[in-house]
Amino acid sequence: MGGSGDVRGRVLRGTFFHAPSPDGFECCADAMLVIDAAGAIADVLRAGSGEHAALAADESGQVMRLPEGSVMLPGFVDCHVHAPQFPQLGLALDVPLETWLMRYTFPLEARYADLDFAARAYGQLVDDLLAGGTTTALYFATVHVPATRLLADLCIKKGQRALIGKVAMDLDTCPDFYRDADADEAVAGTRAIIDHIRAHAGNSEGRVLPVVTPRFIPACTDEALEGLGQLAAETGAHVQTHCSESDWAHGYVRERHGMSDAESLDRFGLVGRRSIVAHANFLSGSDMDLLVQRGAGVAHCAHSNAYFANAVFPLRRALEKGLHVGLGTDISGGPSASMLDAQRMTVAASRMLEDGVDAGLPAGERGCRDSRVDMVTAFHLATAGGAEALDLPVGSFEIGRKFDAIAIDTEAAEGTIRLFDGSAPSDVLAGVLYQASRANIAHVWVDGRLVRSHRDAAPRSKPGLRAGAFAAI
Numbered sequence: 001m002g003g004s005g006d007v008r009g010r011v012l013r014g015t016f017f018h019a020p021s022p023d024g025f026e027c028c029a030d031a032m033l034v035i036d037a038a039g040a041i042a043d044v045l046r047a048g049s050g051e052h053a054a055l056a057a058d059e060s061g062q063v064m065r066l067p068e069g070s071v072m073l074p075g076f077v078d079c080h081v082h083a084p085q086f087p088q089l090g091l092a093l094d095v096p097l098e099t100w101l102m103r104y105t106f107p108l109e110a111r112y113a114d115l116d117f118a119a120r121a122y123g124q125l126v127d128d129l130l131a132g133g134t135t136t137a138l139y140f141a142t143v144h145v146p147a148t149r150l151l152a153d154l155c156i157k158k159g160q161r162a163l164i165g166k167v168a169m170d171l172d173t174c175p176d177f178y179r180d181a182d183a184d185e186a187v188a189g190t191r192a193i194i195d196h197i198r199a200h201a202g203n204s205e206g207r208v209l210p211v212v213t214p215r216f217i218p219a220c221t222d223e224a225l226e227g228l229g230q231l232a233a234e235t236g237a238h239v240q241t242h243c244s245e246s247d248w249a250h251g252y253v254r255e256r257h258g259m260s261d262a263e264s265l266d267r268f269g270l271v272g273r274r275s276i277v278a279h280a281n282f283l284s285g286s287d288m289d290l291l292v293q294r295g296a297g298v299a300h301c302a303h304s305n306a307y308f309a310n311a312v313f314p315l316r317r318a319l320e321k322g323l324h325v326g327l328g329t330d331i332s333g334g335p336s337a338s339m340l341d342a343q344r345m346t347v348a349a350s351r352m353l354e355d356g357v358d359a360g361l362p363a364g365e366r367g368c369r370d371s372r373v374d375m376v377t378a379f380h381l382a383t384a385g386g387a388e389a390l391d392l393p394v395g396s397f398e399i400g401r402k403f404d405a406i407a408i409d410t411e412a413a414e415g416t417i418r419l420f421d422g423s424a425p426s427d428v429l430a431g432v433l434y435q436a437s438r439a440n441i442a443h444v445w446v447d448g449r450l451v452r453s454h455r456d457a458a459p460r461s462k463p464g465l466r467a468g469a470f471a472a473i
């Protein structure tokens, strides 16, 4: 990636869609986004304004224009990714969570003691996520400090916004070949990663952030949970963990601690404004109130929940309570790395929760009323909602936000979007979100820097078609 395509200090002209709130989207046709030198949106000029007309006449070359047929969306924010599990994407999804962890997942994660293996898997993962439009990812790494450092180094080098945690798991129910030796090692390793990321010479803008990452209560001693809670308070780092994911995981914490997962994490100081709990399917109403009170967020992983969670997360109820929610692919509990798929599955799961699934029951007894969400809400959660949950200034095209964005080429011949003349903006957005595939994702920017372009992929089937319109890219 060179300087071309970098929109810092320039103006990008084109049509954009965003959804700053869960219940509506805005389509801004032929807008001009003024990006400052640090990659933040300094101004949004709407067509018809005097400033827009003045800049439209500018011939200095500072205005870059998206080609006809392209639209911009905010980059996707994936709130739950197990980076080391990428090599088993789509595999071994037919066993319960606890079996999947012990039989497949822990042995795979143990392989990241080998830095060559880690470099190959993590390099491919970051490239693939960027190509899919994921501009921000909240990553669980592994217990290994060197491989976690490597993941941070790769994200910094490749320009992805990322939050990264060394996984802490010291309980002796975890296999000997894959766990921290004790609570001290779990906490010291976490601190080492915080220090590495914060002191990294290439990370002066803080695009990569460290995360305190107790895997989940069933993998940690109380001593480790306590030490990690103190470390989070001392450093102000984000926190991530799994919470009340499945019948088994939820029941385990009740049995061991005599309270809910959320209550137990809270008493260790692990639930705060920068905490994200993954899954959370079995949160009670008072658990949700607790998370709302603390300002914490949930990573909703609709795809993975279908395989491992034994229930559907009551998303609409959570949103009505004012809980921060973002979406997660949960690579590899979910079989797809695509945040487009995550949005589609979010809508589908909510519809199944609302209608119910057992045709043997009368319709009135089958589901949970008022549970559905629509694609606009899912789009919000995949962008601005995830950003809010992570407390990051991205996710929409508003003044002051960082320009993390993707350009969708709705006409890419190898793509899967088929729009017909005269589509209303709501139909264009639905068409993009439901139909787009990787071939439609033409450009990806983080902080105004072009981090991925169709040029990096296979040659375009219509070479040069738009070269004149967007020459700098």
Ligand SMILES: Nc1nc2[nH]cnc2c(=O)[nH]1
Binding pocket: 082, 097, 101, 105, 215, 216, 242, 245, 304, 308, 330, 333
């Ligand atoms: N889905 C999922 N749940 C977990 N609970 C503890 N570890 C994991 C994991 O790797 N994936």
